[in-house]
Amino acid sequence: MSTSTGTAAAAPPRRAARPRADALRNRERLVTAAREMFVESGPQVPLDEIARRAGVGNATLYRNFPERADLVHEVVLSLMARVAERAREAAEQESDAFAAVRRFAHAAADERVGALCPMLDGDFDKEHPELRAERERLEEAVHGLVVRAQEAGRMRADVSVVDLMVALFQLTRPLPGTACSHMDRFVHRHLRLFLDGLEAPARSALPGAPATLEDLRREACGA
Amino acid sequence: MSTSTGTAAAAPPRRAARPRADALRNRERLVTAAREMFVESGPQVPLDEIARRAGVGNATLYRNFPERADLVHEVVLSLMARVAERAREAAEQESDAFAAVRRFAHAAADERVGALCPMLDGDFDKEHPELRAERERLEEAVHGLVVRAQEAGRMRADVSVVDLMVALFQLTRPLPGTACSHMDRFVHRHLRLFLDGLEAPARSALPGAPATLEDLRREACGA
Amino acid sequence: MSTSTGTAAAAPPRRAARPRADALRNRERLVTAAREMFVESGPQVPLDEIARRAGVGNATLYRNFPERADLVHEVVLSLMARVAERAREAAEQESDAFAAVRRFAHAAADERVGALCPMLDGDFDKEHPELRAERERLEEAVHGLVVRAQEAGRMRADVSVVDLMVALFQLTRPLPGTACSHMDRFVHRHLRLFLDGLEAPARSALPGAPATLEDLRREACGA
C-alpha cells in the first residue's frame, strides 16, 4: 500500500511527534519483511531472519515490536486492511453484484489472505481493540458485497459472510513447500469452483451459520 | 494397517526377526500418538512429547524413526491409508454416484485429512516409493468416485480428481487455536457448499488441470 | 562433605529408583561448581560457565535445574547444611561456651557463609519447605550455642541469634574482586573484634531484636 491513509491515523500534519525520519522507514521495512516471510514460511520464522531481510539489526526489530506477537499483530492488521481495500474496490468497479464477489475473492487470494490462518495462533491477542476494529471494517466491506449479491438474487441466500470468509481463508492458505507461483493456478481454480457453488441455486440444505466473525468467536469460546 | 499381523504374537515364521511381541506394539503406539498430536498441533510438536504420549522413552522413538521425517512419513502413510479406505467404503455403500463423492469428502474431513498439508513441509521425502504407492492407491480410489459421478452426469466434467483432493485438503485444514469440535460444523458447511458447486452445471469455464497428483508434483517441480 | 548423610535422605538401599549411576555424579558436580562460582562471582554468573566448570553440557544443567532459582535453591541448602554442621561440631568440641561461639563463627567464615547474602535475591522462593526446614535446622544449632554462652554468663544477654547470624553473614560477605585468600585475614580479624564485643559486658543499650530468622522475615514483609 502506498496510499497514505492505508491503515489508520495518518501522520499528524505539523509537529507533535517530530523526529521520525528513518525510524519510520525501518518500521515499515520490518512489517513488509515480516509479511512476506510469514506468507512464505508461516509466522514462526526466526525473527533474526526477518530483521536480516529487512536489512536492520535484530534489536531494532525488538525496539519496534517487543514481543513476536506485536509483529504478528501488525502484519495481521496490514493484511486485513489490504484485503478490505480490495473488497471496497470490487464493490465500486463491478456493476454485477456476484461479479463483485468473484473479483473480491480472487483479489484477496492475490493478497495471500490465507496466510492469516496460521497467524491467529498462539499468544496473539485476538481481542485487541485495533484488531477488532480492523476485523469489523473488513467484515463490513465483505458483508456489503454478499448482501448486495443475495438481494439481487445472484447468490445463495443461506450463505453468510462468515462462510465466505472462512472458506476463502482456507482455500487460499499457503501450501508449505510449494512454489507460490504454481499454487496460484490451483487456488484460483478452487475459488472458481467454490464461487460457482455459491452462485448456483442451493442443492443441499445448510443449517444456520454465525452472522459475523464476532459471533463465530463467541460461539467458539462459549463452546 | 493391512498386513497380516492380526493374530498378534503369532509364531515367528522362520528366524529372521524374533522379538515382535511388544516392539511392534510400541511402534504402533508411536504412530498413533504422532498422528493425534500432528493433527492437534501440527507436525512440529516436540518429539519427546510424542514419546511421552505413547508411553515410551524417547530413544525408543528414535530407534523406530531415526529422523523426524521418518515419523512424518509413517503418519502420512497411515492417514492416507485411512482416507483411501473411506473412499472405498463410500463407493461400496452409496448407490448414487455423487452421493458417494459427498460421503467420501465428509468422511475424509472426519479423518482430519487436512492435517496432511502441514506435514508435507520440510525435509520430508515426497518421492519415497512407499509414499508414492500410497498416494497412487488413494488417488485411484478417489478417481473411481469422480469418474463414476462424472459419467453419470452427476458432476461437473471439468473437475479433476486433483481439484477435489487439494480443495478437500485445504478446506479441512485445522485452524490453529480453534476447538476441533467447533470447527467441524464449519468444515462440513464448506464442504457442502463446495460440493454443491461440483454437482451443479458449470457456471464458469475452467482451464485444464493436472490429471493426477503426480502431474501436479511434476509441474510444481518443473516450474 | 564426603559423609553420605550430609543433606537429607540417603540413597534407598535396594531398588525403588534404580538407574542413577552417573546422573547423580553430574548433579553433584553441578552443585559444587555452582557453589564455587556463586561464592567467587555471585549468583548471576552465566549458567553456561557453571556447566563448563562442571564439565557437562549446558542442557544437562537445565535438566537438573530447570530454572536458575532451582540451582540457587540447591546451593543455599547445601551451604546452610554445611554451616549447621559446623555449629554442631563447635558445640561438641569446645567445652567453653563462648569458645564454641567463636569456633563456629570462624568455621562458618571458612565455608564462605557470607556468599549466601546475594543469593537471597530475585525470584528465589524463600518459603519453600525444604529451605524453611534447613533454615530452622541451622538456626536451632546456632541458637543452642548462643543460649549456652549466655546462660554461662559468657556472652551479652541482649544479643539474639539473629544478630549473630546476620552480622556474621555480612562480615564474611565476599568482597568482589578481592582475592579470597587475602580477604580471609581481614574477615577473621573482624569476626574477632565483633565477637570480643559480644563477650564483653554491654557498653550500650540495645533495643529488642527478632528472636528467630522467621520473625525477621515476617517483620520485613509486614513492614
Add this chain to the structure above:
Amino acid sequence: MSTSTGTAAAAPPRRAARPRADALRNRERLVTAAREMFVESGPQVPLDEIARRAGVGNATLYRNFPERADLVHEVVLSLMARVAERAREAAEQESDAFAAVRRFAHAAADERVGALCPMLDGDFDKEHPELRAERERLEEAVHGLVVRAQEAGRMRADVSVVDLMVALFQLTRPLPGTACSHMDRFVHRHLRLFLDGLEAPARSALPGAPATLEDLRREACGA
C-alpha cells in the same frame, strides 16, 4: 562538589568552556540518579534506566561518561566525599573521642556507605589519581577519629583505621531484597555491637593490620 561553581551560570571566566548552563546540571542529575540506583539495586543496573531516572537521553549519559566504569568512578567519588564530610562533622561536634567514632559510623551507614562494596568490582580503575586522592582524604578524616579515640584510651589500640572502615562497609552493605527501612534497624544494631567491641578492652590478641587502605590494596595485589 567543591569547585567554585556555586553561583551557577556565572560568566565564563575566559573562553575555554562556554556552555555550562544545563550541561552541568545534566551531569549532576546523572550522578545523583546513578548513586540512588546503585545503592538500591547495585552497580549493574541498566544504564538506560539511569538516564531515564535522570530525565535525559541515554546518549547524554555516554557523552559525560563514555564507559560505565566512568560513571561508577564518579559515584564512588561522590559517596566517599559525603562520608568524609560526615567524619569531619563527627570530629567537630562530639567532644568525647569515642562518641565521635560512633557518630561517624552511624552517619556513614545512613549514607549507605556499604553500597561502595559492590561498586569496586569489574573494570573499575582503582588506581585513578582522583580516586586515590579521595580515598586518602576519607582515610585521613577517619584516621583522625581513630587516633584521637585511641590516644584518649577510649578505643582498643590494636584496631587500625582499615579495620574500622572495612568492617563498616561490610556491616552496612545492602541486603538484596530487603526493604531498606527495615534493614536500618539491624544495621545500627550491629554497628553498636561492633563498636562496643572496639570500646571495650581487648579480649583477644589481634595480629597486625595494614595501616592504610593503600597498604591493604598493595598487599592484596602483591598476594
Add this chain to the structure above:
DNA sequence: CATGAATGAGGGTTCATTCAT
C-alpha cells in the same frame, strides 16, 4: 532392545555502546 540422561546448535531477548538527526 528400552531407557533416561547428555549434548550442542540455534532461536529469543537484553543491554552496553555507537550512529544519525
Add this chain to the structure above:
DNA sequence: CATGAATGAACCCTCATTCAT
C-alpha cells in the same frame, strides 16, 4: 550538544539427536 534509534555480542533456554546403562 542532546536525542532517539541502531547495533551486535552474550545470555538464557529448548529440542532434535546421540550415548551409556
